[in-house]
Amino acid sequence: MIYTVTFNPAIDYVVRTDGPFVPGQVNRSAQEDYQFGGKGINVSLMLARLDCPSVALGFVAGATGSWLEQGLQAQGLHSDWIHLPGGMTRINVKIKAQTESELNGRGPDITPEAMEQLYAKLDALREGDILVLAGSLPGGLPSNTYRRILDRLAGRGIRAAVDTAGEALAAVLPARPFLIKPNHCELTALAGRPLTTQTEIEAAARDLQQQGARNVLVSMAGDGALLVDETGAVHRMGCPQGRVVNSVGAGDSMLAGFLAGWLQSGDYACALRLGTACGSATAFSLGLADRAGIDRLLRTLQHDA
Template sequence: MIYTVTFNPAIDYVVRLDKALEVGEVNRAVGEDCVLGGKGINVSGVLRELGCESVALGFVAGETGAWLERGLAAQGLCTDFIHLDHGMTRINVKIKASEETELNGAGPAIPASALQQLEEKLDGLTENDVLILAGSIPSSMPQDTYERLLARLDGKGVRCVVDATRALLANVLPFHPFLIKPNNHELGELVGRELTGDAEITAAARTLQEKGARNVLVSMAGDGALLVDEAGGVHRIGCPKGKVVNSVGAGDSMVAGFVAGYLKTGRYDEALRLGTACGSATAFSLGLAKRSEIETLLATL
């Protein structure tokens, strides 16, 4: 089974205006939507489109948490959230006008007892499972949470995927994550230099492998992606043609596609193809990629 973890899920309230936002005045929307998400939840959503079952883990609280949970179930996602006694799952306000403005909620405080419950859920994972950790850690949680979770699973054969930045990512490398997915700028930050060209990106990815990562997938927006696999192979792929209308969730979609592609074929080149198709399909859509869109782009790669 594939398990995704979203520490601070959210309901995004998206408001569309037909003109610039006027601060201090009454603004009237021309449209609005509610989007249920968070990075791990996004991964689960794309996995569902690909026909891969997953379980979305994380923390929810209050009536907004109950709404999010019901909404994900209606979308066909399997969840096993920990319910917090206090606070409320956050609502993020996204104002799409001539410029985009965001107001992100803080979310509920997550007590140590809730983190312990999550750890106990993960104790049952085996070598047949995949664990995907994506995104930042709420300020109410220990900032070494990723390390703690991977250390607890160390030696069990669980394939762990980590999509995070800076210290969150660097500190889990000794636990040999199956896959890490920095973009080229984040990879440069990790090795302490600006990277230009495939040769420098490949060398930097190998540096992270030397520190423990098994496979390093580097996304490069419109320039495609580069994968250095655990056997030493280097795979390079371009980006399909299309108009980018939404960057939110594209990286999560790439992770979902890579994991699904590898589990289905056991081949890293095919995993990279499907991951690239998924990431691009989301970037070219207003929401997360749909299966038909993914298949259309996959045929061009």
């Protein structure tokens, strides 16, 4: 079973305008929508579209938390939320005009008692399960929180996939996660130097592997993706043709596709191919991609492009 953890889920309020967004003035929307999200939630939703079951774990609070919980339940998502005593699940405002702007909410505080409830749920995981830790950590939690979770699960045969950035990502490397998925910008920040060529990106990915990560999957937007797998092999996949209309959830879709592909085939090249198809299909869609869009792109992709 795959378990995803979203520490700070959100309701994304998406507003589209016909013209440019002008700060300091009244702007009117041409179209509005809302999406229940958070990186771990996005992974679980995409896994469901790939017929790969998962359980979404995390924290919700207040009336917005109830809305999110009910909305995801209506979509058939299997979840097991921890209800926080105060605050409210955050709302993120996404403005899509000539450029994209975002205003992300802070989210509720996670109490020590709530963290103990999460640990109890994670203690029930079994050998062979996959744990996805995705997204930034909310304020009030230390940057080594993901590392503490991996240390707690060490030696139990549980594979961890971590999609975060900065100190939180650097902290988990010695715990030897099964997979990390930095994007190009996150990899550059960790490397502390510009990464402008495929050779430089590969070298930086290998550096993270030497620090402990078993597999390093780097998403590079329009330049596709690169994977350095635990055997030392390097796999590259170009990006299929299409018009990008949405950046929200593309990386999460890639992660979900990669995990589903690996579970189905046991082959890293196949996993990268499905991951790229999922990530690109979401980038070409207004929300998370549907199965038809994924399958259509999958037929156009070749291994090691």
